Amino acid sequence: MQIGMIGLGKMGGNMAERLRRGGHEVVGYDHHPELSDVSSLKELVERLEAPRAVWVMVPAGEATQHTIDELGRLLSEGDIVVDGGNSHYVDDQRHAAELADKGISFVDCGVSGGVWGLQNGYALMCGGDKASVDRVMPIFETLKPEGEDGFVHAGDVGAGHFAKMVHNGIEYGMMQAFAEGWELLEASDVVKDVKGSFGSWRTGTVIRSWLLDLLVRALEDDEHLERLRGYAQDSGEGRWTVQAAVDHAVPLPVITAALYARFASRQDDSPAMKVVAALRNQFGGHATASAEGSTGKGADSPGADVTPPREGR
Structure with missing residues (x-):
């Protein structure tokens, strides 16, 4: 399948490479010319055969809005846009409506996998009508991990990014629990091998996970994390998760506390x-x-x- 990929950073670039390895034709565009196959969005659209499929992989907010606006002017009726960034689900609904007025389909897709996705595949959470999702299913099948899991058509437009938002909120809570446990072990006079203790949990315990594997990997590189400052940024999805919880009157004490802990990390x-x-x-x-x-x-x-x-x- 032929697809245009807009945004060739750490995620987008690896996704484009995985698609190419899977036999798809990818025309890539990035604001860094050395990464691009074309010099502009206009040229990208001209290189694609109608009906076109374009995947947007740029930062949420203004950058995504600008890209969607420009694609709305360049694309034609029957084309389709997939937003694979970390957009807010309410923005998806607006983008879908704006493009629908021009006969352009829209699918939102939450993507998880980070820098490991090229090798392991990406977990994909999609929102949109069935016909639109089915149309780009060959792309999803190549990007996802092998096996039955790793892909869901979560619901209507916005559902994919809503599911990814909640995924990231859960991630906040899990990371904070590991962080607090590590701090307590480091403070103990009894435990002499903190790194080994975490490593021993990787097999046979109920908290074994990829996050635990990554923490052990980090401790093997810097056993007491002495080269790091205790500062953690948030991508925005933690905030959106907490706000959605308020909107739906759903209690999220763990995720909310994890978000506030990141705020606290920025205060000297x-x-x-x-x-x-x-x-x-x-x-x-x-x-x-x-x-x-x-x-x-x-x-x-x-x-x-x-x-x-x-x-x-």
């Missing part, structure tokens, strides 16, 4: 913890640390001048 000096420290000093006389790094006196320290509050207030 937490404003909220300043308040906690001040209150602990006020009611319990606990020592405080100054912004310069020195330690202040608590209420029960020699020379401390703390007046207790009056009763009844």
Whole structure:
């Protein structure tokens, strides 16, 4: 099958290569000329035979919107667009409606597999009408892992990215659990081999997983993670998952806490913890640390001048 691939970064480039290895003809475009087969979206569309199929693999938000808008001007009735980026599912519904007015079909596809997808295949979660999904099924069959699993037609337009959003929210919670367990083991005076403990869980335990394999791999490279700073970015899908939970009145305490933990990782000096420290000093006389790094006196320290509050207030 012939397909245009827009966005040839770490994911898109490997996906294009997997498709080529699978016998498909891929015409690729990227804003980096050295990665592209064509010099513009216009040339990409001209190189494809009608009815055309185009896969968009660019960052969610403005970049995707710009690409969809331009494709809407360049493509013709009967063509199809697949958005394989991490778009918000509500954007999918708008994009589908905009393209439908011009007779262009739209499928949203959540993609998971990261840099390992070229070798192992990509998990695909699609949304759209059956006819549109079936039309690009040869592409999905090549991209997915071998076997029965790894692909789902999740529902109507937006369902693919909604499923991928929830997948990423679950990933947040799992990663946070591994992170907290690692920190506790590292803090222990009893456990001497933290890396080995994680490695021992890879076989026969209920928490064995690819994430556990990747953590062990990271610990083998840097046993105490001393070369890393405790800072974690979020892609946006964790936020969308929590917002969707609010919209549907579904409690997500683990995923929400994992998202907030990532926010906390970006604070070298937490404003909220300043308040906690001040209150602990006020009611319990606990020592405080100054912004310069020195330690202040608590209420029960020699020379401390703390007046207790009056009763009844």
